[in-house]
Amino acid sequence: xxxxxxxxxxxxxxxxxxxxxxxxxxxxxxxxxxxxxxxxxxxxxxxxxxxxxxxxxxxxxxxxxxxxxxxxxxxxxxxxxxxxxxxxxxxxxxxxxxxxxxxxxxxxxxxxxxxxxxxxxxxxxxxxxxxxxxxxxxxxxxxxxxxxxxxxxxxxxxxxxxxxxxxxxxxxxxxxxxxxxxxxxxxxxxxxxxxxxxxxxxxxxxxxxxxxxxxxxxxxxxxxxxxxxx
Amino acid sequence: xxxxxxxxxxxxxxxxxxxxxxxxxxxxxxxxxxxxxxxxxxxxxxxxxxxxxxxxxxxxxxxxxxxxxxxxxxxxxxxxxxx
Numbered sequence: 001x002x003x004x005x006x007x008x009x010x011x012x013x014x015x016x017x018x019x020x021x022x023x024x025x026x027x028x029x030x031x032x033x034x035x036x037x038x039x040x041x042x043x044x045x046x047x048x049x050x051x052x053x054x055x056x057x058x059x060x061x062x063x064x065x066x067x068x069x070x071x072x073x074x075x076x077x078x079x080x081x082x083x084x085x086x087x088x089x090x091x092x093x094x095x096x097x098x099x100x101x102x103x104x105x106x107x108x109x110x111x112x113x114x115x116x117x118x119x120x121x122x123x124x125x126x127x128x129x130x131x132x133x134x135x136x137x138x139x140x141x142x143x144x145x146x147x148x149x150x151x152x153x154x155x156x157x158x159x160x161x162x163x164x165x166x167x168x169x170x171x172x173x174x175x176x177x178x179x180x181x182x183x184x185x186x187x188x189x190x191x192x193x194x195x196x197x198x199x200x201x202x203x204x205x206x207x208x209x210x211x212x213x214x215x216x217x218x219x220x221x222x223x224x225x226x227x228x229x230x
Numbered sequence: 231x232x233x234x235x236x237x238x239x240x241x242x243x244x245x246x247x248x249x250x251x252x253x254x255x256x257x258x259x260x261x262x263x264x265x266x267x268x269x270x271x272x273x274x275x276x277x278x279x280x281x282x283x284x285x286x287x288x289x290x291x292x293x294x295x296x297x298x299x300x301x302x303x304x305x306x307x308x309x310x311x312x313x
Contacts, residue, residue, distance in 0.1 A: 028244075029244070030245075031245035045242055045245065086248075086249070090241050090244035092240065092271070092273060093256070200237075200238070221272075222239055
């Protein structure tokens with residue numbers, strides 16, 4: 001572990017130097033295993049935030065107050081510490097520039113992490129694939145990679161803040177709905193590749209709305225996260 | 231919603247699947263023997279408990295059970311056919 005970058009008040013990006021890391025696909029994750037001194041082991045899956053072109057591996061971890069692993073990763077871990085990783089894993093929720101577009105990414109909270117890997121990959125490849133991103137978060141402080149999102153010149157980004165908004169807020173201030181998705185586009189007729197990632201309830205809602213808007217269920221790939229011991 | 235909170239996508243257990251099968255499995259399509267829906271394992275519903283149960287996202291039929299025992303991984307497929 002070489003560096004920790006705070007992301008708002010409740011998440012951190014962990015930067016790792018992994019010897020012999022095989023190139024990952026944007027959207028994949030790794031399983032992180034922690035072993036306590038008494039031998040007790042806990043394992044969690046974390047999405048990879050960095051592009052495959054990035055020589056270092058980045059994971060962004062949201063601190064769950066009652067979590068078993070995330071408080072350690074987001075609070076106790078120090079540069080130089082070692083982590084046990086398995087991965088990269090996953091082949092269903094992935095996108096490469098060669099897969100083409102258009103691309104519609106819908107993120108709830110820290111569900112932005114694997115989608116950011118896709119956008120970073122797109123930027124690294126100087127891809128002109130039409131890409132749109134919808135980010136839903138409770139407050140501005142909960143929006144990951146804020147500065148970087150602002151710099152995504154050729155990606156249409158829309159942010160909605162569901163709980164509190166800063167003064168002069170120019171984005172939306174409600175839960176994701178059909179109007180928001182329709183306005184962001186691209187329309188279903190363009191058959192975008194859709195990736196939705198977030199907490200279970202968020203993903204359910206967003207996926208239902210997308211189907212109502214005419215997107216083929218098979219074009220919508222979802223990644224829900226929740227409490228998991230797997 | 232109470233039910234929705236109990237499961238994740240098959241993506242979430244990609245690591246467990248890779249360990250069990252020796253290769254990436256979430257993009258592998260499976261045809262459900264209950265309803266015939268052809269979906270990749272990454273889109274299956276993963277119920278996590280003492281082990282992992284993957285259920286067809288269309289009809290809920292059990293597709294695969296994985297239990298990690300101390301010295302081995304136990305897998306059981308329920309029906310299914312190549313799509």
